[in-house]
Amino acid sequence: MLQAVLGTGQVWLALVAVMFALVGTFYYIRVVKLMYFDEPQDAGRIDARLDVSVLLSANGWRCLCWNPASAAHATVFLRDQGPVSGAAAT
Numbered sequence: 001m002l003q004a005v006l007g008t009g010q011v012w013l014a015l016v017a018v019m020f021a022l023v024g025t026f027y028y029i030r031v032v033k034l035m036y037f038d039e040p041q042d043a044g045r046i047d048a049r050l051d052v053s054v055l056l057s058a059n060g061w062r063c064l065c066w067n068p069a070s071a072a073h074a075t076v077f078l079r080d081q082g083p084v085s086g087a088a089a090t
Contacts, residue, residue, distance in 0.1 A: 005014045048056070 002014050002017060005017070
């Protein structure tokens with residue numbers, strides 16, 4: 001991508017892209033450093049309320065067990081949505 005930008009003569013845009021990439025890299029390396037290499041400031045236990053625990057459990061179950069790409073779900077979805085635009089008529 002940078003070669004394409006440089007090929008059009010927009011060196012300033014390539015420099016801006018590199019600067020943004022460096023800022024983003026610094027941010028994520030800092031997060032990784034804090035997670036894995038720094039000592040925790042508070043080693044206390046994190047407790048969640050019951051409603052938060054139930055919602056997180058339900059969301060985890062949905063992500064693990066409900067497959068939106070399965071044939072049954074796809075059939076119901078397509079039937080409810082009508083014909084797909086741009087598809088060839090059969």
